[in-house]
Amino acid sequence: xxxxxxxxxxxxxxxxxxxxxxxxxxxxxxxxxxxxxxxxxxxxxxxxxxxxxxxxxxxxxxxxxxxxxxxxxxxxxxxxxxxxxxxxxxxxxxxxxxxxxxxxxxxxxxxxxxxxxxxxxxxxxxxxxxxxxxxxxxxxxxxxxxxxxxxxxxxxxxxxxxxxxxxxxxxxxxxxxxxxxxxxxxxxxxxxxxxxxxxxx
Amino acid sequence: xxxxxxxxxxxxxxxxxxxxxxxxxxxxxxxxxxxxxxxxxxxxxxxxxxxxxxxxxxxxxxxxxxxxxxxxxxxxxxxxxxxxxxxxxxxxxxxxxxxxxxxxxxxxxxxxxxxxxxxxxxxxxxxxxxxxxxxxxxxxxxxxxxxxxxxxxxxxxxxxxxxxxxxxxxxxxxxxxxxxxxxxxxxxxxxxxxxxxxxxx
DNA sequence: GTCTATATTTGGATAGAC
DNA sequence: GTCTATCCAAATATAGAC
Numbered sequence: 224x225x226x227x228x229x230x231x232x233x234x235x236x237x238x239x240x241x242x243x244x245x246x247x248x249x250x251x252x253x254x255x256x257x258x259x260x261x262x263x264x265x266x267x268x269x270x271x272x273x274x275x276x277x278x279x280x281x282x283x284x285x286x287x288x289x290x291x292x293x294x295x296x297x298x299x300x301x302x303x304x305x306x307x308x309x310x311x312x313x314x315x316x317x318x319x320x321x322x323x324x325x326x327x328x329x330x331x332x333x334x335x336x337x338x339x340x341x342x343x344x345x346x347x348x349x350x351x352x353x354x355x356x357x358x359x360x361x362x363x364x365x366x367x368x369x370x371x372x373x374x375x376x377x378x379x380x381x382x383x384x385x386x387x388x389x390x391x392x393x394x395x396x397x398x399x400x401x402x403x404x405x406x407x408x409x410x411x412x413x414x415x416x417x418x419x420x421x422x423x424x
Numbered sequence: 425x426x427x428x429x430x431x432x433x434x435x436x437x438x439x440x441x442x443x444x445x446x447x448x449x450x451x452x453x454x455x456x457x458x459x460x461x462x463x464x465x466x467x468x469x470x471x472x473x474x475x476x477x478x479x480x481x482x483x484x485x486x487x488x489x490x491x492x493x494x495x496x497x498x499x500x501x502x503x504x505x506x507x508x509x510x511x512x513x514x515x516x517x518x519x520x521x522x523x524x525x526x527x528x529x530x531x532x533x534x535x536x537x538x539x540x541x542x543x544x545x546x547x548x549x550x551x552x553x554x555x556x557x558x559x560x561x562x563x564x565x566x567x568x569x570x571x572x573x574x575x576x577x578x579x580x581x582x583x584x585x586x587x588x589x590x591x592x593x594x595x596x597x598x599x600x601x602x603x604x605x606x607x608x609x610x611x612x613x614x615x616x617x618x619x620x621x622x623x624x625x
Numbered sequence: 626g627t628c629t630a631t632a633t634t635t636g637g638a639t640a641g642a643c
Numbered sequence: 644g645t646c647t648a649t650c651c652a653a654a655t656a657t658a659g660a661c
Binding site for chain 2: 654
């Protein structure tokens with residue numbers, strides 16, 4: 224084939240420039256989708272709205288995502304990556320209680336910062352959606368990070384399960400019953416004291 | 425008017441017999457709706473499906489409920505009443521830890537027994553629905569009962585908030601990450617020991 | 626009260642021109 | 644890649660006969 228004369232840039236492979244533009248538009252679409260779900264709820268997202276937000280018509284989105292669920296799926300991966308980034312920037316000390324408190328504050332803040340994201344990642348009540356196995360592996364990665372952070376101080380499985388329950392409970396109550404406030408956030412330090420005393424018995 | 429000749433049973437007022445039949449059909453419709461949401465998810469409920477389940481056509485449901493959300497609303501009230509019934513049958517002892525454990529087991533069991541009901545009552549992620557003020561008062565009633573049960577042993581507000589966080593967290597993790605199992609259920613007694621030791625400091 | 630028929634809306638997805 | 648036009652399906656709700 225003639226194409227093989229220039230194997231580095233074969234016909235049909237978009238140039239790096241074109242690919243970058245494509246990726247940029249994809250990112251713009253996702254940003255618009257996030258903006259909409261934050262404003263109107265996760266389940267209220269429609270392709271028409273997303274398209275209008277980025278100055279397109281709905282069918283044009285199909286050049287970037289094969290379906291609506293593919294958009295949700297990409298948002299899911301983004302959320303997982305944000306979670307990992309959130310956690311990696313928390314310093315680890317040699318004091319278990321300090322780390323527990325910092326970790327729990329980070330977790331609850333991550334959840335309350337964006338309830339729509341919380342619903343997508345952790346509640347999974349979206350009608351027809353579930354993440355692809357590939358995307359779900361990102362969630363596993365985030366959870367692993369969380370567990371590794373905590374197992375540094377020697378906690379076992381059951382104790383980690385108790386801790387995740389306290390975490391989701393605090394975040395859930397804060398979001399459901401005092402959105403924008405701090406009624407459960409201000410219980411975090413005390414809750415971690417309780418937890419720490421218990422597991423150090 | 426001639427109707428006034430028999431003021432006990434005026435025209436246009438259905439007889440007790442007719443009213444009872446009407447109520448029975450309403451109950452049948454609600455039972456069908458519960459059955460469907462348990463099988464296919466809370467958000468997947470459609471009037472056609474409900475009607476088919478009770479041997480009707482969709483428009484006939486409008487003789488019993490003015491809208492789909494009115495059905496959700498009636499289910500919401502039913503769920504709240506079931507919650508109250510669940511709690512009223514729990515014996516109160518003079519031992520705080522015993523009551524904490526029994527109360528928390530009851531709460532988590534109530535949630536895990538019917539995840540669709542849990543979602544309707546506590547998560548409130550249903551697209552266009554929110555309970556009418558009248559129905560919501562039933563939820564307040566349930567929460568009041570819960571608080572009264574616990575305040576018997578002298579807990580203050582912040583402590584109750586911590587306890588509700590632990591409760592929703594345990595229920596949420598059990599439903600989301602181990603449906604049908606007992607991975608978080610078996611942590612309840614230990615969690616209540618932790619809580620009790622902490623607040624009795 | 627129940628039905629058939631239908632209005633209305635909505636929204637995901639596709640075809641094909643440019 | 645983007646558009647217009649359209650399809651298709653689902654689902655709530657209403658009108659009016661019986």
